[in-house]
Amino acid sequence: MRILVTGAAGFLGSHLCDRLLAEGHEVVGMDNFLTGDPQNLAHLAGHPRFSFIRHDVTNFIFVPGKLDAVLHFASPASPNRKSPYGYPNLPIQTLKVGALGTHNTLGLAKAHGARFLLASTSEVYGDPEVHPQPETYWGKVNPIGERSVYDEAKRYAEAMTMAYHRYHGLDTRIVRIFNTYGPRMRLDDGRVIPNFIQQALRGEPLTVYGDGHQTRSFCYVDDLIEGIYRLLLSDEHEPVNIGNPAEFTILELAETVNRVVGNAAGVVFLESARDRDDPQRRCPDITKARKILGWQPHIDLEDGLRRTIADFQRRMQSQ
């Protein structure tokens, strides 16, 4: 297949390009570097089946030649308001890439008769009242909260994708991605795993907000990409959760990072910086992915952290 990946210079987009190329496909990457990094694609320079177009997908998209699939991954993804790359600091861009960017990429897929895959998110469930979250749960989202620029953009993107499927008969897929981590995450993106790893590598105590009992589930990037690739090849048009259902408290995560790095500085507890829509618990129900894709994660937290820490160590040393 000849496949367009938007958000190709980002964390997930770049891993997706690698996987698609490894499967023998031709890949066209597209990105405007809003939150991504050209370094994530540097290793693909000169690859005979990879090309790159620098473009903002909120503007009309033209791609010469045929396309068999369009994978729409462009969007800021970090909720951290202290990071310049967090979507609270990129509110209009986030809404536009979810709305106009999704509309443009759907239109492109339609023009090419290509299949379409939307990178959606567990944030469509908002601060959920149901645990773990199955795809049938409709969510609890504050439409005007600070996080709404992301949550509502993705909900709109899902609605637009289903409209193209129902009205135009477009061959669409929607993946609801739960927290994913791994090599190439921005060092300064403000999400908890990059923060903890850097603090641990610097020998500092890890900062835990609140009592550390809030839980998260973390999926290693290779597991996620495997699930997405299986979904792309499947016939499923309704959303599918892909994530790791193993639930850890933030405190357990901090202790694991410290153990893997060998950091003796421990943790410090800070007053919760939690905004009022930040979910206390988030955990995927992956029954559907298991059943229709035969997929489940295989890489445990400690193994995934080891691989991620090695990448962070290398990048921090070359800074």
Ligand SMILES: NC(=O)c1ccc[n+]([C@@H]2O[C@H](COP(=O)([O-])OP(=O)(O)OC[C@H]3O[C@@H](n4cnc5c(N)ncnc54)[C@H](O)[C@@H]3O)[C@@H](O)[C@H]2O)c1
């Ligand atoms: N990483 C996760 O845990 C996670 C969880 C749920 C959903 N997602 C979704 O997966 C996708 C990728 O996330 P990520 O973690 O790799 O984030 P990322 O910030 O590393 O990558 C996003 C990429 O999109 C690009 N981009 C943003 N706006 C653009 C525009 N208008 N035109 C062209 N390119 C644009 C950025 O420059 C960046 O390279 C996003 O859609 C995100 O919502 C990620």
